[in-house]
Amino acid sequence: MNNTQLNSFGGNILVIDDTPDNLRVLSASLMGRGYQVRCVKNGAMALITAKKAPPDLILLDIKMPEMDGYEVCEKLKADVHTREIPVIFLSALDDVFDKVKAFQVGGVDYITKPFQIEEIVVRIQHQLALRAAKSKIEQLNAELEQKVQQRTAQLEEVIGKLHQEIAKHKQTQQKLLQQSLHDALTGLPNRTLLMEHLQKALQRSQRNKNYLFALLFIDLDRFKIINDSWGHAVGDGLLIAVSRILKGCTREADTVARLSGDEFAILLEDLKDFQDAIAVAERLLDKLISPIHLEERKLFAGASIGIVFGATNYQNGTELLRDADIAMYRAKALGKGRCAVFDREMYAQTLHLSQIETDLRYALDRQEFLLYYQPIVSLATGKVTGFEALIRWQHPEKGLIYPGDFIAIAEETGLIVPIGEWVLREACQQLCIWQQKLPPASSMYISVNLSSRQIKQFDFVDKLAKILSDTGLDGQNLRLELTETMLMDRGEKTIELLSGIKAQKIQLSIDDFGTGYSCLSYLHRFPIDALKIDRSFVSSIDAQGNNCEIVKTIITLAHSLGIKAIAEGVETSYQLAQLRNLGCDEAQGYFFSQPVNCHLAEALLPKYN
Structure with missing residues (x-):
């Protein structure tokens, strides 16, 4: 323990000595070491000073006139205000008798004169440390005693309430069990309890082949819209109302459970026929398509329902719930507001899509994507004015995969953003290569389709600028294709985005x-350069020139706005001739060329240009 630590126990010292030199030496030495020092020359003054402002320690000389140190110490120890102050005697008397007497009257230490100041300091430090430790022990003992008293009182209270608590214990256990197995909002069984009931139903069906059961997986079609529009309180109220509808359409023996969010499940047991499960599902759909009155509002929830029939090939409830979920998503894919019964083909398709998603996540890193190019031809000159870049996926096992088989998954997972960025960069790079090799390519443009997720990226315009900078392509040689839905989805923000692109x-x-x-109401405000006529309108044109009305209207609209009209999906000469007659500016389709790789696309240029 160092000096700093010992000094921290206290530093107010009273020195009592009738010799001025001793007082001066002790005072200077101790104050130089950080102690506060008071000095008195006789016993009477010492008693008054110690009582008025008790010091942390007293250094007391024995031989003094009128009242010696022994008497002073006895009086200090007799006073309740000063009895705890440690007293160290300082004396030239070195006889054992004197030392014994010093300790008998209450002294804690004895230092013989002539003294060494270092010895005094060390002994002071030790006594102050002992006093601090004693004070701490007393404090801890007092706190302990208080805690013991408090604890004793608490124990007495606990003992008094013990019988009452025991009576409540079973009730609490029952409540906890209820909470752990039921949904807090609706009071319906939760997933855990449903899985227990499913497992029992499976075991029963394995023992009794005549026992039939089915599982319905229900997802509300419009819950998110309602919840986002009206708030969580209304959303919660809707879930409670739906839970009552589900209970009202089922029997007491059936299990209606809330899985999470707006997802519910119903276990139908002891069915006479599996058609009964379908009948229940259709009854539920009728109820849920009707308005649900919630306070002053009419809410239309709607639902999609997946149905799976109990079978002995299922090993556990998780498999049943999985297949009911798959069937529910099939119902949604078919247009919502309907039910779908699970079959093995659904499962195989789900596995396939899941594998596609997994492979898609590695495809960019493995450089499995490539671009095909379809020429866009001027109907006035017959020359190639540009190419549309179309992505393909060269899967290592499945071969060439077309975008219709993976773009939707890429959109859903968000992978479309990095894939779309790769397409833009690759297409711009390819056109630059052609421009360096082939003079006719200098005026051509490359057309790239965008996704809704891409244009919602806050830094999309900056990424475009970087791609143009990195590849060296002039912006006027790049054309970006957006759909009407993408443009209308963001309203005024779209105009701001398009302006940034046009810049x-x-x-x-x-x-x-x-x-x-x-x-149409926004079209004149969008800085658009061309309208692309959908292939469905072009394909309806027959050899006699019939069914041209929509195509003609779009071409007229484009020209009235001062922009080009481009026809897609041109496959026959009579379609081409009719488009020319109508004044269509450009066209693409199998009549000119199907999408081809970069080498074949490059070979097309001499043919048309």
């Missing part, structure tokens, strides 16, 4: 025009 001289076209949400 880089990039061309813009609306793809599949006429098939999405109408944007």
Whole structure:
């Protein structure tokens, strides 16, 4: 323990000595070491000073006139205000008798004169440390005693309530069990309890082949819209109302459970026929498509229901719930507001899609994507004015996969963003290569389809600028294709986005025009360069020139806005001739060329140019 630590126990010292030199030496030495020192020359003054402002320690000389040190110490120890102050005697008397007497009257230490100041300091430090330790022990003992008293009182209270607590214990256990197996909001069984009931149903079906059961997986179609529009309180109220509807459409023996969010499940037991399960599902759909009255609101929830029939090939409830979930998603894919019965083909398709998603996550890193190019031809000159870049996936096991088999999954998972960025960079790079090799390519453009997720990226415009900078392509040689739905989805924000793109001289076209949400009211405000006529309108043109009305209207609209009209899906000469007659500016389709790799696309240029 160092000096600093010992000094921290206290530092107010009273020195009592009738010799001025001793007082001066002790005072200077101790104050130099950080102690506060008071000095008195006689016993009477010492008693008054110690009582008025008790010091942490007293250094007391024995031989003094009128009242010696022994008497002073006895009086200090007799006073309740000063009895705990440690007293160290300082004396020239070195006889054992004197030392014994010093300790008998209450002294804690004895230092013989002539003294060494270092010895005094060390002994002071030790006594102060002992006093601090004693004080701490007394404090701890007092606290312990208080705690013991408190604890004793608490124990007495606990003992008094013990019988009452024992009576409540079973009730609490029952409540906890209820909470652990039931949904807090609706009071319905939760997933855990449903799984227990499913397992029992499976075991029963394995023992009794005549026992039939089915599982319904229910997902509300419009819950998210209602919850986001009206708030969580209304959303919770809707879930409670739906739970009552489900209970009202089932029997007491059936299990209606809430799985999570807006997902519910119903275990139908002891069915006479599996058609009974379908009948229950249809009854539920009728109820849920009707308005649900919640306070002053009419809410339309709607639902999609997946149905799986109990069978002995199932090993556990998890497999049943999985297949019911798959069937529910099939119902949603078919248009919502309906039910679908699970079959093995659904499971195989789900596994396939799951594998596609997994492989898709590695495809970019493994450089499995490639671009095909379809020429876009001027109907006035017959020359190639540009190419549309179309992605393909060269899967190591499945071979060439077309975008229709993976783009939807990429959109759903968000992978479309890095994939789309790769397509843009690769397409721009390829056109630059052609421009360096082939003079006719200098005026051509490359057309790239965008996804809704891409344009919602906050830094999309900055990424475009970087791609143009990195590849060296002039912005006017790039054309981006968006759908009507994408443009209308963001309203005014779309105009701001398009302005940022046009600032880089990039061309813009609306793809599949006429098939999405109408944007006629906004069209004149969008800085668009071309409308692409959807192939469905072009394919309806026959050899006699019939069914041209929509195509003609789109071409007229484009020209009235001062922009180009481009036809997609041109496959026959009479379609081409009719498009020329109608004044269509450009066209693409199998009549000119199917999408081809970069080498074959490059070989097409001399043919048309």
